[in-house]
Amino acid sequence: MRRRHLVQGILAGLLVVATVIGVMELHRRQTEDVEAVIGGPFSMLAHDGARVTHEDLTGRRSLLFFGFTYCPDICPTTLLQVAAWLEAMEEKGDLIDAYFVTVDPERDTVERMAEYVTYFSDRITGLVGTADELRQMADSYRLYYARIDLDDGSYTMDHTAAVYLMDAEGRFFDAITMTASFDEAVAKLTRLVEDG
Amino acid sequence: MTAAGRLALASILLATSAMATDQHVIGIEEHWVAEPPPGVPVAAAYGVITCRCITSDRLISVAAGGASMGEFHATTSGDGGVVAMRRLDDGIEIRPGVPLVLAPGGLHIMITGLEERPRAGGGIHVTLVFERAGAVDVVFPVMARPAVVAEE
Ligand SMILES: [Cu+2]
Numbered sequence: 001m002r003r004r005h006l007v008q009g010i011l012a013g014l015l016v017v018a019t020v021i022g023v024m025e026l027h028r029r030q031t032e033d034v035e036a037v038i039g040g041p042f043s044m045l046a047h048d049g050a051r052v053t054h055e056d057l058t059g060r061r062s063l064l065f066f067g068f069t070y071c072p073d074i075c076p077t078t079l080l081q082v083a084a085w086l087e088a089m090e091e092k093g094d095l096i097d098a099y100f101v102t103v104d105p106e107r108d109t110v111e112r113m114a115e116y117v118t119y120f121s122d123r124i125t126g127l128v129g130t131a132d133e134l135r136q137m138a139d140s141y142r143l144y145y146a147r148i149d150l151d152d153g154s155y156t157m158d159h160t161a162a163v164y165l166m167d168a169e170g171r172f173f174d175a176i177t178m179t180a181s182f183d184e185a186v187a188k189l190t191r192l193v194e195d196g
Numbered sequence: 197m198t199a200a201g202r203l204a205l206a207s208i209l210l211a212t213s214a215m216a217t218d219q220h221v222i223g224i225e226e227h228w229v230a231e232p233p234p235g236v237p238v239a240a241a242y243g244v245i246t247c248r249c250i251t252s253d254r255l256i257s258v259a260a261g262g263a264s265m266g267e268f269h270a271t272t273s274g275d276g277g278v279v280a281m282r283r284l285d286d287g288i289e290i291r292p293g294v295p296l297v298l299a300p301g302g303l304h305i306m307i308t309g310l311e312e313r314p315r316a317g318g319g320i321h322v323t324l325v326f327e328r329a330g331a332v333d334v335v336f337p338v339m340a341r342p343a344v345v346a347e348e
Contacts, residue, residue, distance in 0.1 A: 069233065069235070069236055070236060070238055071281070072230070072232070072236075072238045072239060072240040072281075072304070072306060073240050073269070073271050073281065073300055073301065073304050074271050074279050074281075074300075074301060076230065076233070076341055077300050077301060077341070077344075080341060080343060080344045081344045083343075083344075084343060084344035084345065084346075088346060112235045115233065115234040115235045116233045116234070116235065116236070119233040119234055120233065144276065144278050148280070150283065151283075152265060152308070154308065156280075156281050158278055158279070158280040158281075159278065159279065160276065160277050160278050160279075161273060161277050161278065161279040162277040175277075177277055178273055178277065178279070178301075182344065182345075182346045183346065186346075
């Protein structure tokens with residue numbers, strides 16, 4: 001009787017171990033999938049007129065986020081946050097290239113972008129693409145954006161608000177979401193500089 | 197009744213009588229407009245609105261000097277970190293004693309069609325129209341968005 005219990009116990013234990021390994025493996029694969037899908041080809045104009053492509057990410061650590069200049073609330077907040085994180089990292093912050101990419105190329109010209117980003121920070125480069133260039137970047141970065149028309153004839157843009165961190169090989173390293181605290185964000189950026 | 201109990205009762209009675217006499221008082225505090233970056237003809241206004249009242253009120257419309265239109269907007273973040281800004285067509289309800297907070301990342305008054313760029317140090321005349329309290333005129337000071345600082 002006692003022996004049967006022992007065997008059952010061992011079997012149950014093995015089942016738990018197998019389940020844990022299975023879940024861990026699934027989690028690892030999902031994480032790898034995300035890393036594999038975010039990042040890839042793009043080509044846009046920087047606010048100083050220079051062309052920036054995915055090849056410029058190689059050998060540098062980068063941070064990318066998306067928005068538009070007519071965005072009155074969340075984009076300015078994010079720009080100021082990114083500037084403050086990089087500032088807090090002192091010389092380590094200089095090792096990270098920060099890009100603010102417009103999802104509204106219809107209104108955001110290179111000139112407007114130049115005025116806009118430099119108003120907030122000299123550490124952030126604005127990127128402007130054509131509609132096709134934006135589409136390509138959105139495909140590479142699994143970016144969602146959509147034009148929402150308003151009653152008065154104007155429009156606003158819905159868009160992905162996460163900040164993407166890319167390693168020195170131009171691969172996805174991590175992301176900072178809107179709910180991250182200042183310290184969490186700086187910790188992730190520090191890890192990017194050290195391990196990315 | 198204990199001394200603390202008497203004090204609590206007294207303050208409740210006092211609050212009730214205050215409400216009965218000041219029937220419907222709208223308070224607007226900590227109000228400001230974020231200076232828009234150059235070239236952007238839209239601005240967001242923030243603040244805390246309270247209603248010292250017995251029945252709820254509703255903010256139904258807004259107009260701003262030097263602008264073509266004012267609206268109430270909510271910034272929402274949904275699935276996969278997608279942010280969206282939506283107009284609140286029915287305005288915003290203000291319940292008695294519950295401060296209505298308009299702050300970055302949440303609710304804001306959206307001012308569009310600005311003829312001139314508002315600059316920090318200046319002010320914008322804003323008329324807030326409430327369903328019950330009627331029109332309330334306030335000058336919103338224009339301020340640069342505060343720099344983000346590390347939390348303690
Ligand atoms: Cu808005």
